[in-house]
Amino acid sequence: MADTRPPFDAAVTGIGMVTAAGIGTAASWNRICLGNSTAAVRVPALAGTRADFGCAVPGFDAAASLGRRKALRLDRSSQFALAAAAEALADSGLDTATWDGARVAVVLGSGIGGAATWEAQHDVLLERGFNQVSPMLIPMLAVNMAAGYVAMECGARGPNFVTATACASGTTAVGTARELLRSGVCDVVITGGTEACLVPSIVSGFSQMGALSSRRDAPGDASRPFDVDRDGFVPAEGAAVLVLERPADVRARGGRIHAMVSGYGASADAHHATAPDPEGRGAELALRTALRDAGLEAADIAHVNAHGTSTPLNDITEARLISRVLGDRPAVTSVKGVVGHSLGAAGAIEAAVTALSVEHRLVPPTANLQSPDPAVDIDLVAKAARGIPAGAGVSNSFGFGGQNAVLVLTAG
Incomplete structure (x- = not known):
């Protein structure tokens, strides 16, 4: 049965980012718009592995940002989430000391949770015995804890959970957050995603699958979405948090709106554990659902922020999907060329x-796009950021298990 609900806009009033491109939204946005890859020559934590490079957050000092005592009790993924949430809340202009916390929800996405803590404590178990395993192991590794700690920090007592849909988790979280606002359950949602998985076990697992780029001699050139010479993705870490509110509430308090989350679609491929449906049927369902939810047509879309992983199968499938549903009008980019x-x-x-x-009205370039795959028939932004006319933006995310999630964002 078709969704007959009227269109609904969730206002993005705050943005916080902690990425390999920089700590803070301004630093991340500027580096992403320059199109300079952040892939490190080597990641110390990955020393000795076959895939020992990635896009790490530079110079993140959790003790300085959160306080030493608190930082010691948090996995790196939760540290990122708290730092991004603090920036997003400050940007929103909301006063956490006076708001009604019962009407504030937290919905974050994470695919794996506290991977670094899990791996470190497993080493302790093997080397020193079970009596030396940290009593903080479970609250540090559990996938839901990033959302829980954000709520504790700002007194958000509404619905609180983490979505885990693999590499679509952050998009699923934002779409779900919008639905909470739409339902009337809450008035503010702190949403986004966080991950800190630059650890040997996780990266080695992806490497053994053949999912990662093998360009150890030139890591800065390794992530190259939609390029004919792409050979896999570059692993990364980071977080982003958005504050969502109803537009009428924002205007009533004189707040600023960055953009609107106007549409959301989700689906499953029901095809394969790790490979996308070669016809892109599940992804197409999610994209068409998001467009219908926003009340928009293909001609209304000015740009697409592609999932664009730099893997052979994903990029071809996604490019064909974009061409089939949206045509050749939208300017397409993948920020994974910069941030992994x-x-x-x-x-x-x-x-x-x-x-x-x-x-x-600016689309960042796809880093390292030197020779677009001739099988990719879409308008790719390369070399430099491109100004675009007014219009909506689409953000695609796809993940293992056949997870698909798509957002449509419009001007505020």
Whole structure:
């Protein structure tokens, strides 16, 4: 049965980012718009593995940002979430000391949770015995804890949970957050995604699958979405948090709106554990659902922030999907050429970038796009950021298990 509900806009009033492109929204946005890859020559935590490079957050000092005592009790993924949430809330202009916390929800996405804590404590178990395993292991590794800690920090007592839809997790979180606002359950939702999985076990797992780029001699050139020479993604870490409110509430308090989350679609491929449906049928269902939910047509879409992982199968399938549903009008980019693939946080980072693109009418370039795959028939932004006319933006996310999630963002 078709969704007959009227269109609904969720206003993005705050954005916070912690990415390999920089700590803070301004730093991340500027580096992404320059199109300079952030892939490090080597990631110390990955030393000795076959895939020992990635896109790490530079110079993140959790003790300085959160306080030493608090930082010690948090996995890196939760540290990122708290830092991004603090920036997003400050940007929104909301006063957490006076708001009705019962009407504030937190919905974050994460694919894996506290991977670094899990791996470190497993080493302790093997080397020193079970009596030396930290009593903080469970609250540090559990996938829901990032949302829980954000709520504790700002007194958000409404619905609180984490969505785990693999690499679509952050997008699923933002779409679900919008639905909470739409339902009337809450008045404010803190949403986004976080991930910190630059650890040997996780990266080695992706490497063994053949999902990662093998360009160890030139890591800065390794993530190259839609390029004919792409050979896999570059792993990354990071977080992005958005504050969502109803537009009428924002205007009543004199707040600023970056963009609107106007449409959301989700689906499953029901095809394969790790490979996308070669026809893109599940992804197409999610995209068409998001457009219908926003009350928009293909001609209304000015740009697409693609999932664009730099893997052979995903990029071809997604490019054909975009061409089939949206035609050749939208300007298409993938920010993973700059910031790598941060798994469950990727969709949130890309939603934040799409909101900024809508706000500034500027689409960042796809880094390392030297020779577009001739099988890709879409308008790819390369070399430099491109100004675009007013119009809506689409943000695609796809994940293992056949997870598909799509957001449509419009001007505020």
